[in-house]
Amino acid sequence: MEPATIFPVVKAVHELDYLFKPRSIAIIGASQKELSIGNVIVKNLLHYGYTGSIYPINPKMDEIRGVKAYATIFDVPDEIDLAHVIVPSKFVPGVIEDCGKKGIRAVIINSAGFSEMGEEGIALQNEFLANAKKYGIRIFGPNCQGIINTDPEYKAYCDFTFTFPKPGNISIVALSGGVGAFIMQSLFDLDIGMRMYASNGNACDVSISDVIKYYGADDETKAIILYTEGLSNPNEFMEVAKEVTKKKPILAMKSGRTEEGAKAAASHTGSLAGVDISTELIFEKTGIVSFNNEEELCQVAMAFATQPFPRGNRVGIITNTGGPAVIATDELVSAGLVLPALSEKAKNILQETMLPEASIGNPIDVVATGGGKHFRSAMDVLMDEEGIDSIYINFVTAPFTDTDEVARNIVAVSQLRKKPIVCNFMTNMSLDRFKETARILKEGGVPCYSFPTTAAKALGALYRYSKTRSRAIGEAQDFNDVDKKKAEVIIKQAKREGKQFLSADRVYELLAAYGVPVANWWLANDVHEAINAAEGIGYPVVIKGESESLIHKSDMGGVAINLKNADEVRSAIEKMKASISVPNLRFLVQKFLAGGKELISGVSIKPGLGHLVMFGLGGIYVEVLKDVVFKIAPVTELEAREMLASIKATKLLDGVRGEKGINKESVIDIIQRVSKLVTDFPQIVEMDLNPIIAINDMVYVVDARIKID
């Protein structure tokens, strides 16, 4: 084949267009050897019908698979948009330099032998990256599969995989080529089209975030599938994902969620995988629909490819068989959907149109003998029903029914795209008559599943996306009343003094500067001062021994609670002095708050991401039940509210057994102020507010620890 010389009309407008919409491709390291990557890529481009020009580069060959080969890229008479590089790693920096000279704008490096191989590989990678930067080349890979664009205008199969998808509107990006390939294969098996595909291996330049941003801007991509084992630049990712999910759904799976899984992940890629919750939190914060079962993700994608999103959680079921409706109901309800009763108007219509043995309710059972017109009427009724947002259909192909007619009616209603429809289509596909029924449904864009639970999960996922899209997470509050100057002084001072942990008085001052309420306190140097402080604060008080070198106060007898008068204060301090021999022992005097609820909050830092803010119930709840929740800072008011609502023992906050509930608004305020503090001062690497006591409508921090870096 001679290279085509007529380029597609559309000029590249986005930097990554050179990668995803190349008008010409050089394969540097093309080979005549069957099954070698340098051969398979040429074969795939040809087989898939790439519309641009193919330039195999090989100094020893005249042609590869019938396509004229060139000794070097400089011999190619045309411009080259994209180059595949399949040469040993040590030659790659030089090749990239050449690519720059030739004016190539995008390079897919399929070769391995870089950052995944340790020091030497990293050095090579840095070397070619520098060359790429010099010439403004975007690098995809190295150690990667490549990209695929099914757009009939390009048909760019720049990959050595072996699945040839039909065009569609789902785009895939996967860290692992192995997983990416089987997701692509699975969409293919499910007869779902694909738009674009990208698996970027070491991802030294073009990142998953870049690809998602590109897919986000691509009008033909209706939904994005993401597989990852960790995120190397979480902030960049969040920035991008937040914007993209406003426009279209991202369905994502992150593996390595168990300790062992993370170990397996770390051993096969250089990514930042680890057993942490931050990826899940990022998905939540940015509105990504997350999965931990890749089969479910692929199945669900079928519904995302064709269906509109439901406005709410109210589903109507149409069925022509009993049991599967029971199974579907279980799963739909588990996914947060509800089955409202039908309106009188709807029931009256159905009374007229259904068979006498039909069951008129939700589910509507049109019974096995119900035909196209019965399904149609049930669908019409649900489409018109104010109180229904989506439709679930069980369709078993009873032998005595004109199943094609049923299918045509489902398609007709589905194509109105008024409300989402999913169909559990139970049939025997080895029978020709039902194959035809399946074809009608499929070509009509009805997402068909073989199991009621699977179909119900798909509808559940559509609902999850619509819910996440309408969740007004808002912006973090700005809090004009915080004293940032004072906080800065405290932190700088501690830093200057070389302290890792702030002293108790500084901790309380810092919290107070940010409007976080702390129990009244005084740091006393001696007994007299302590008694004075206690009188001022009001008995009973608690006294804590305070010194640079005291970390676990209660373990060392450094805490005395419920001191009711001067004598008790004196005796407590004397005991402390006797038992604790540290220099400069001082005494923190605080109001003793008996009763009340113990809460905790805290902050930890995740490299590359920022702070995670934690909230939970204190004491045994955190110790035994691990009843805490996390959000990524900055935490908005809505998120703080969600934190209170999402701990397991949330009911305790409202009061049980006749107790009064706590002042939740105060807690919501504290969480946001803590978030503001650590967002303003990234130097804070750890913070524990433990306990926070909620008592009589008041909420105070009673003990706290702050670590800076």
Place this chain on the structure above:
Amino acid sequence: MEPATIFPVVKAVHELDYLFKPRSIAIIGASQKELSIGNVIVKNLLHYGYTGSIYPINPKMDEIRGVKAYATIFDVPDEIDLAHVIVPSKFVPGVIEDCGKKGIRAVIINSAGFSEMGEEGIALQNEFLANAKKYGIRIFGPNCQGIINTDPEYKAYCDFTFTFPKPGNISIVALSGGVGAFIMQSLFDLDIGMRMYASNGNACDVSISDVIKYYGADDETKAIILYTEGLSNPNEFMEVAKEVTKKKPILAMKSGRTEEGAKAAASHTGSLAGVDISTELIFEKTGIVSFNNEEELCQVAMAFATQPFPRGNRVGIITNTGGPAVIATDELVSAGLVLPALSEKAKNILQETMLPEASIGNPIDVVATGGGKHFRSAMDVLMDEEGIDSIYINFVTAPFTDTDEVARNIVAVSQLRKKPIVCNFMTNMSLDRFKETARILKEGGVPCYSFPTTAAKALGALYRYSKTRSRAIGEAQDFNDVDKKKAEVIIKQAKREGKQFLSADRVYELLAAYGVPVANWWLANDVHEAINAAEGIGYPVVIKGESESLIHKSDMGGVAINLKNADEVRSAIEKMKASISVPNLRFLVQKFLAGGKELISGVSIKPGLGHLVMFGLGGIYVEVLKDVVFKIAPVTELEAREMLASIKATKLLDGVRGEKGINKESVIDIIQRVSKLVTDFPQIVEMDLNPIIAINDMVYVVDARIKID
């Protein structure tokens, strides 16, 4: 076709052999009308190649689908083992009478119009049942699909469904024909053979338990799939299931697990469905492997059809691609499996046999270029490895590999049946070369999945069964020290007095008779008696007002705690007398146990099943966190032990924050004694021991309520 006159050699030995292994079948109500049930059944028997004689019965026809028809069963010249009845319900009692006279031993009533239709239908059902009993006929149905036996000796397709399974070793029993049919279809689609099938509709005679017992005794059935929406005779079911699961696995799904699902179930069947936990508890007690996703159940069945069961939870992974191993690891670990490190011996062998770029560990990554001999060596090593019980394989068909050779090696090792193997086989089946690879694996009996999570779930399920089979649940203890006589007197007396709730003194006496420790108590008639009792018991005490009409004591000021001396006792009693105006107010004096842990236990009754025994942590744990667990009585020691271990806050029982743990053995003893008490006295319909206080190594019931019927 002329009816065959040569019967199979094997004579029926089991009553249900007439149903599942009929040598001749009459279709009463056979019809020439295409798609009618009376026609489809004849068609299916012919199509599937039924080896016995077919006798269509229709007074107006000479033949049905080429088979000679008879006017009545009495005109049939042969014996008839099984009859299908497809006549209007009102004629059924008469038909059954005729069947009896003809000597037919099993009847499948496909007709509807019986118990599912209310009063009139129930009457009809009772009528034909009486006739059946008279003649010793077993009735299958009515309102049902029927049975299928794929055994080549019978090929009995006595059903109007449209899936024609190949012979295999999985047998299915389903309450819902719709669900049964799609499970059968799903096994067919997965190319898993099936042994027998039964969907018994109203199940007026042959029950799910009967069928499971039959499958249990059938040597060719290796695993049983059960779908139900509830159990009409739970005790019979438990009896059967307990025995069968010792021999072979039962994989079960019960739908109607949400309130809405149960409503949907109730509307389409006359079963005992309800939102309850008892079916799950029955599954647990009898060793059934339960699922709540029918797609997963069917997928998993593939592994049960061919693989041995693992001896333990230690899995070795072999992979030729990274990402899918990460995903698999996550799921395997979630399922309770572990990935042990390999022995030095194993690693030494692999060092020799693997490619240099392979990763030697667990997972063993043979890398994409690894071929048959690399897979083989990895498998051999894991098969020989002491510390490995099962093998998980990721096999992606890399284009540069002889995938058939890999497949042949997997098959060779798998056929040793030494340890179970599951395979995640990632390929493109539209390519002929990989179709052949798939064929080799499939015909070799290797369970192949398209997703790593799905394959991992299958291995997880094999492990669940092996774990459940080796769980020595034991028998409930007999407790020779209980005073059954005394308990009987107390209960009879209360019954005679027409009481629903036992009085406090009787409650404590009853518990004491069964060795359940209760806090020291005295029921006093007046202040003096109360003070005497308090002195005897020892201060501090708690006093509770006691009268027939007092149920919620604390709400009415009927409880005074922590009374430290006679004065406090006097004043408390005077207050009670003043505030509570009920006749015969008496005063229960008990030791006041401050501190300690509040536990609760209780009992409720489930009609048809017996008692459920509950255990949990008291107070807010039960109120807010619902941290309780249930078991079906009689509870064995192992089960009682599991109850303590399976509450969420189980760590609290061991003591946290330096506290001492509670005396668990005492609690385990109490649970078993409670179980023994209600098992001995089914008249007890409700019991609450709330709280039970565990303090200083002692455990006492402090308050209790017992309701009898």
